[in-house]
Amino acid sequence: MSDVVSLTCELIAQHSVTPDDAGCQQLIAQRLHAAGFAIEHLRFGEVDNLWAIHGSGGPVLALLGHTDVVPPGPREAWASDPFAPEVRDGVLYGRGAADMKGSVAAFVIALERFVAAKPEHPGTVALLLTSDEEGDAIDGVRKVANVFRERGQRIDWCITGEPSSKERLGDLLRVGRRGTLSATLTVRGVQGHVAYPEKARNPIHQAVPALAELAAKRWDDGYETFPPTSLQISNIHAGTGANNVIPGELQVLFNLRYNPHWRAEQLEAECEAILHAHGLDYAIHWHRGGEPFHTPEGPLRSAARDVLAQFSGATPEESTGGGTSDARFIAPLGAQCIEIGPVNASIHKVDEHVRVADLERLPDLYLALVERLLV
Template sequence: MSAPANSDVFDLTVDLVSRASITPDDAGCQALIAGRLQAAGFNCEHLRFGAVDNLWATHGSGAPVLVLLGHTDVVPTGPVEAWASDPFKPEVRDGNLYGRGTADMKGSVAAFVVAAEQYVAAHPQHTGTLAVLVTSDEEGDAIDGVRHVATVFAERGQGIDWCITGEPSSTDTLGDLLRVGRRGSLTGTLTVKGVQGHVAYPHKARNPIHQAAAALAELTARHWDDGYESFPPTSLQVSNIHAGTGASNVIPGELQVLFNLRYNPHWDAPKLEAEIAALLQRHGLEYALKWHRSGEPFYTPEGRLRSVAREVLGEFAGSAPEESTGGGTSDARFIAPLGAQCIEVGPVNATIHQIDEHVRVADLERLPDLYRVLIERLLA
């Protein structure tokens, strides 16, 4: 491996990526991080729920509370033979560091650690609280990770003023996009009940596909809204439909439909669930509907966090960043309801979850400086 000389963030990223922390297995990443942060003067609390590890590290006290939020778990690699190099043996090629988690998001976590160490060394008596929160359950079910930690924080009365999530947010160059919110995500599993029978005797059966067709057509054609500030319009996508026994001469007795809504702050999950239940009932279906609420939308309005981030990213990227609420979801959706303003700032996301995931070494080298400057200006 051709590595940059004396690069703390590079070495730490390589160490983290070398650990096969496929969700929800942390594979020792958080112990490594905690050891470094404790040596820098942070108080570290390990919060393990079920099979999930969470680390809460703090330095200083009182308000404002600035949290650096990340995750140590990664998605599965897919077929290892499809990778140009072992996904858990990081390798530098053509100025890029390859390996699972380099971009999403062990590079950012390593940069958080280095930036935090540098900041408290330079400002041991800083105002407020600097905190690092990492979980091993962001890429998985997201039940016993930050969602659970946020519940514990609410019970404790732990306040958070600002949260910077290190998700890979940049589009082409480091700092060219500032994420200031995320859409909500709601998944429905619909089971429409019919009566199985022979296709030659439809009067003795009840075909759930035929019964559901009009309802599904209305559901997928519905215009939910026109968007909300910088949020795109709410959308519903059917991701799977399944029915039948495999035989062409059998009317199925059941139809299953899986669908997902990505929605803006015009809605919340209970309102959407009620709207869809009313539609299905209007069509006279016999059905069961199971919901999974991944998280409500959040939005950080104009204020100190956004203005500071805009200024810093502009300096790093050479021009003002695009301010966006696009993309999927992140663990910031669990922190925002605590009253925190949340943004996402991280490396280029072009290869996340893909074969041969990688991050530019030059970007990785700059990340600690970017995060440190954000910390310095917010806690000044």
Template structure:
């Protein structure tokens, strides 16, 4: 029988774990897991606190389900908050506090859903670095898990993925994200004598016009169309009569499974070579696109939603990036969690009834997944 997640969620919210600070949050998680028979390991990578916990039931041959989440949160911001951001207060059946939905509530709900006995293996990968640069968190813990032989058969990420009602959306993939900084070099000169200069702004404008004139694609079976957005154009020219020597633009490309960061880099280089032979291009990819195709794992999640929530979930790949982009390199991964309407907002909140319903949903997920075959998911 699932336990009440509310006290644990309140205890986690009362830890002011603004990334990368922990403020005791992982100790709260450990204290909740050890009585359930979990072996708990604290892992620190480059000053980032992380926790890995695992429990295998002897004499059973069920698969390994991992739950991935984070206890770090974004700052409260300027508000205005009507409650203490780290108070964990309940008013009129609503739990308030930073992390109530993203995602201390989800961590509490999954722990509360864990049965005292179950087939196979359950593990938890909890990081303190999801809201930050994400360099010392999940990506490093996964490397450690692989070295220890703890890579799961499947992983559920508890991000608040539901849109309107609990369980209405399962994220089975995410778009990739590529940042590009383009610097076009020209020849500085007097604006009254353009024949003696080479205006890099004109070249940069042609580059951006070409890049934005035609969509990169129209979408694929599971993804919306790739989006290329110009996020900055900067010359830094204080004079009105000087043609500058260089001009810079920044782009962000959210790309689907028809592209990779490498193929998009080649596309950018081709356009630059045509319009701006003298240029510099800096690329930074925070994650490639990935997709967990429908199969036993996804079908088990859908059955769990039907049983616990009474609705048919939509499979989705929209939104930004999450730590699932790292997990997808190792095993099938999907995201299923609370309604995310107030995440990162002032007065972040979740109804207590919904938090308990999420616990019931995670209990159904555990029941449905731990009877699957351990391979081919």
């Protein structure tokens, strides 16, 4: 069994369901410390974060990942225990195999090889890990980024190991991500009997025109490789369960995924202006999940494009699609960020897996990127 497959299996065997790291970072820290890295553990609340660094000065290249995984779901639905890694027909199965313990293991192997071959390399190479990417993302990289900002920690380039590939390793290079903004809207009415609507105020009836306007609004026409900003209503709840009672309150959850045309506070103001225009008696709570980021043409994108073309046999698609990643917290520090990882077809699913052949090539891919940027 190769080094990267062996380490991936060790990590999968740890029951690190978010936000529990379950010892993954300690295992990695021991290896990187032995390789000459300076190790810093940053624990906030129930979340473990690891910052391992080698070298000094600039440029600073950080590899970014997470050791937490989503819950496996019903164990009986899996062909094998999700926390007992198993190779079948050239495929490694287990929770986190693709998202993203395979990439984390490949990062470690690549870094060990790099500093062993070039102990006096230019600049700084680092690994940043959290156990709060799949959860609330409050005490993970978001909090670490605040610490870095306070201490003036520089990061020039960041490579996130999220599973970005579509069909074959390296066929997609993610060069940005949309921002995410969530809202909990409460519309207040007056409860009453449906037979006497004049004595009540129905918050559903009042809210529907405003919600229809929010849902139909064309926010923009996209931004470079970003799709147009979109708003999706994900949950509506009101009423007592009885069909003869006008509810006194309506709760609505919605989310905006937005491109760099916007900042969160601008979208909040636009939405609230619509709610005001409809005369609603409401309260709204906003959660800013992260601003959009976009990496322009430069040394990082150029190096990544060349390396991925070498590994996949074709120029990669360059995309800003998908959800969010922890790179959204690193980009505001002034870092250029990209995402490169294994095929994402099975992530968060039953029988999550990664092809062993892809996993065994991943350290070489990351090593080639580090060498292109720091040598």
